[in-house]
Amino acid sequence: MNNIKHIKYSIDKDGIAILTWDVADSPVNIMNEVAMAEFFSTINQAIEDDAVKGIVIASAKKDFIAGGDLKWFLNYDKSKEECFEMLMQTNTHLRKIETCGKPVVAAINGLALGGGCEVALACHHRIMSNHPKSQIGLVECSVGLFPGAGGTQRFLRMLGSQKTIQYITQSKKLTAEQALKDGLVDAVCSPEDDIIALAKNWILTKGTCEQPWDNKRFKVPGTPLGVGQVSGVSEFFSVANAMAYKTTHGNLPHIKNVLSAIYYGAACHINKALEVEARYFVDTLFSKETKNIIRASFLYINDAAKGKSKPKGYDTVIFKKIGVIGAGMMGAGIAYVNAKAGLEVVLKDVSLEKAENGKDYVKAQEQKKLENGLTTRDKIEALLQKIQPSDSDSDLAICDLVIEAVFENEKLKNSVTKETEKVIQEDVIYASNTSTIPISKLAEASSKPDKFIGLHFFSPVEKMPLVEVIVGKETSDKTLAAAIDYVIAIRKVPIIVNDGRGFFTSRVFGKYINEGIAMLTEGVPPAVIENVAKKIGMPVGPLAVSDEVNLKLMLDIMSEDPNLTAHEIQLKNTLATIIEVHGRTGKKEGKGFYDYPKNEKKSIWKEWTKIYPPQADFEEEEVGKRLLFAMVIDSYKCLDSGVIREPKDADVGSILGLGFPIHTGGVMSYIDYVGAEEFAVYSEKLALKYGERFALPDSLKKRIEKAGTGRVFYNN
Template identity: 40%
Template sequence: MQTISFDIDGDGIALLTIDVPGQSMNVIGPEFLTDLDAAITRISAEEGIKGAVIASGKDSGFMAGMDLKYFGSMLVSGAGKRPAPAEIFGKVFVLNQLFRRLETCGKPVACAIEGTCVGGGFELALACHRRVVGDNSKTQLGLPEILIGLFPGGGGSQRLPRIMGVQAALLYMLQGKLFRPAEAAMLKVVDEVAPQGTAVQKAKEWVKANPSASSQPWDVKGFKIPGGAGQFNPGFVQTMVGAMPMTLKQTQRNMNAPVALLSAVYEGAMLPFDRAIQVESKYFAKVAADPQAANMIRSLFVNKNAAERGARRPKDQPKAPTKKLAMLGAGMMGAGIATVAAQAGMEVVLFDRDLAYAEKGKAHVEEQLKKRLGKGMTPEKMAETLARVTPTTDFAALAGADFVIEAVFEDVAIKAEVTKKVEEVLGPDVIFGSNTSTLPITKLAKAWSKPENFIGIHFFSPVEKMPLVEIILGKETGPAAIAKAMDFVAQIKKTPIVVNDSRGFYTSRCFATYVQEGVEMVAEGINPALIENAGRQLGMPVGPLAVGDEVSIELGHKIVLAAQKELGDAYVAQPSDAVMARMVELGRLGRKNGKGWYDYPEGGKKHLWPGLNDMFPRAAIQPDVEEVKERLLYRQLVECARCYEEGVLETVEDGDLGAIFGWGFAPWTGGPFSHMDTVGIGHVVAVLERLAARHGDRFAPTVQLQDMAASGTTFYGEEVKAAA
């Protein structure tokens, strides 16, 4: 067997050790399925085998889910097109049948879990008669498939409710929430938590002591799902009646997988188990047949993992981990970066012009660490981490730093002054990173005597939570700087994208269009509540006005003023410019001062500012919600396309990752480029031309999009390369 070693001990217990070659983590692929099938046949047939224990031969953990390359092959028919759900059902039901054979093989089978066990790997564990997990606070167990546009398709949606009850199982599966060992034991998802490294021994002891424990609870006559199930059970009915509207509200009806999961659980809970897993595979095949799942898997898993493993890192550069970080600026961004750097084991010198501000930045670090106490953070570890942060106002204290990140006020002159003073201490060979969100890196690099060692490294707020870092290349940025920035991002366990220099770069530039279009619709007299609801229904985290308040109307206005000053006559004014200027004049700066598009009463709930009706009289004819959604969506799409055509983006993979993880672009689409491919480039161009004719040139399709529509090419298929 290629993926499983099969050893029988003196007690007749077979140890199946999974070690998929060429993979850092065990995954389910065709070779594994073949080997598991053969192993089950042998366990069942050989009289000398009294039972079995399944374990992992990898230090990385027990097992993840399905090999996504293999899964992708299931979504292609012989003709090279996407197959019908019925054809996909035949392919995906194989896994369900195999796990069913395992749990009905007639011999007790235990699973010895050391390390991570998620997705299909956890479904394998659920099909065993006993689950023993090594006690490690870092170990995670569960079914997170919903997070990438799927749901458990290897029996998980049927076994988990039968183990822990429908309501609790749905809570975990619908959120993709994972268990730690102690929590899993409390919920009876695992049967035993053993000292780390002893799971195999404990599993063997159980098999030896329980030679007849070869049936699952749901195969025993009289079994009832914990908490009850069935259309006449009040608790079950109440759970399902409440779950569907709550799910639709959370997903704004954009996601296929959660609805399919609810359907599979509802129907399956009322059926015999063999029929229930067929129902599960039916709904799974239906979800898999839709492009949404493929788009989400590609962006949220495959491309994300590739980026985190250094897909854009210069291959010829040696590893350059950061040991001592010079963090310039101790505001919210600087303090946030200091927090994640210290957590990653770096020494951090937190510099600010005022010692009180620098110490306030360290207090922020302490506050964030306290939130993690009991969640993998101990008081001792917290003290060690905090001790790595040194607040200072002395440039000389930066000596010995091997990486610099600047997060001072967004002003070219102020940044230049700080940059030069740092170089006096460290010299120009140290890599200097600027955490600017809009100022061109090439211009900022002029203050560093070796511009090849200057790079943009744009974080998102709050740094501790936001997963993306946008790395920006100036015209002279060299490979050593790219490698250093990428290695730093890897150390703090975030996802990098790499873009070229321009005003606003990629994320800030494209995100701004979402806010601007919302503001422009307000100026046209469109009901602000309609605009906000349309934004959420589109799948954005919040409406454009609400997010405009969060980032600050004043900041948006200052960015416009800076662009006007920099570009002069070349600046193209937007209708939203004057509106934001007026709001700033009125002192409505955003959430930071308690009044913007919304009012934020103390102790009360925020609400849209009633004065908007006076400033912008309501138009007599209001658009429908689909028209508003279309404007908000396509204004973002065309800006993303412009960034690609101009060479700001070099890859569409970075474009999709940056959109979803940078500004919350509707995840159900897989990102703007995935979405344009899915609906068709010709359709995109037609919609943009219609919107441009009605609302102006900001919607005008790019030449590249028009060429792609004419030639029938796509971004991810027969990819059209960026102009730069």
């Protein structure tokens, strides 16, 4: 026991052993090979010691156990057989806890997530603090995995199949009260209570040491007989599988595998069920989709959210009052997220009425939450108090940062910049929420271009996590560093983008939309385009999203771009015809690529087949590849030209800003997901068939040649 440094161990006068998780050199208790080996070694010592009458598992940190070490999983370099053996050893240790004949209590403070939850589930009794930040749950699906230390099988035996599938696939986190109601914990205490004393008292007064599933008469809730023979249960799992496929289109192995583990595990004794789970977990861990999801979501998005891209050497800037100019949907959304983050906001528009309308938007969003029991009237009132509607520039004078969110018109934006700079203080950063106009161009209207920066939010602002931080030619590093601090303060994820028309996301997403429209004009049925887009993992089809953006706005943006390719000029002319000849402009007007009848579901306009006669020889695979390859190739051009600084920024931006399928890892990772050589061959095929836009830049060809059968961008 001399080498133990992550688990503290003591025995009190009543013979109760206390195992306290306190992982060294980490702000949270995290489960890895070393910590888990120490934990099992220590608890085995307590089990084997005749003087020990019961065991309490606790934490010295503010959380119980936050979960497994995802970096370890991402870089896991052992064989599938070794991985399976490791999981089965873990299960053996956890089963020993359950069957040791001594009562074992989990004293849960703070977070007990993923593997931390699984450790708690193997205990005979669970007490949980009802601190507002305390949560318990199996959240592995959020990073492309699923529980591999018995979580699926213990949840199943405690909650039944329906809740188990719901909670695990949705990575649901439960409060102490919710967990108590569901039976995941047995008792709840206040943060002020001595939770270890309560655990000891239960051992001394009531302590039992048998899990329900070790009783011979136990049966899985909802499965009265053999699960494979019970039609109702089989039908339920069939529906669950169908629903999962409808949502994931088979792109996410972890969802398919977790459903299989739950289904087949339900018919087995717990020991066999744990083996079933382990086999499906191994299959999941070694899939390229899971590696991509872990890398993108846990490493790159997490790093971006923590501001790892911030220029070095600058202290953190604290913002207190933000000015937002323009109270339309974007401006109101920006004001909303600032107020939610605790910042004061001046929401200015040309009239007080328009500014009040922006505040009413915030109130309406909060009202929806109130109706669903997610907030209170007092909280709404406190939030709204932070937003000051205004029609006066002078109210912006004491703001720490000003964000312009007016209509996408260069002259209007320049006028607003000049008027605002007359009243704000000299050192205040001025940001534009433009989505297409180059920041350096807009900065020409500023008297302090070094303090001018782009902050491109996405709609709806309160739901979309990404913010593009756009650096103009004269934007200083000090301004950039402060802008990163601000984005983190409002709980958004920043990526740094260098200046250029359309920046990164708008430019790349334009390729997705353009390709969808191009295929429509070629005679690919619009329903095929839209359905294939969802099948490959995009959240919305290119035609539907065009209607959301508005075809007239798209035409205006293209008309202002002096560098359109021949293909884009052709598309611009197509848009003009659709708008001017056919009168189709988008969702707002009720008619775009879709019809939007009042109080009815939208449907694709039936006349498209007459305007662009359908072809019969299209290939669904090619339709999907064209949509994705168009974005990927243009993203690489952004990287190659310096618009994007690093491949991981493109991956983060594409997943959070474009909805690019996360199982591929993002736009840059997609090349390795397909296979670099195969990607090059398919691109050449598309270029020969459809044009230069699918041709790979020479520098990418060289990268692919150098990589050979290896990876182009990331080693793992």
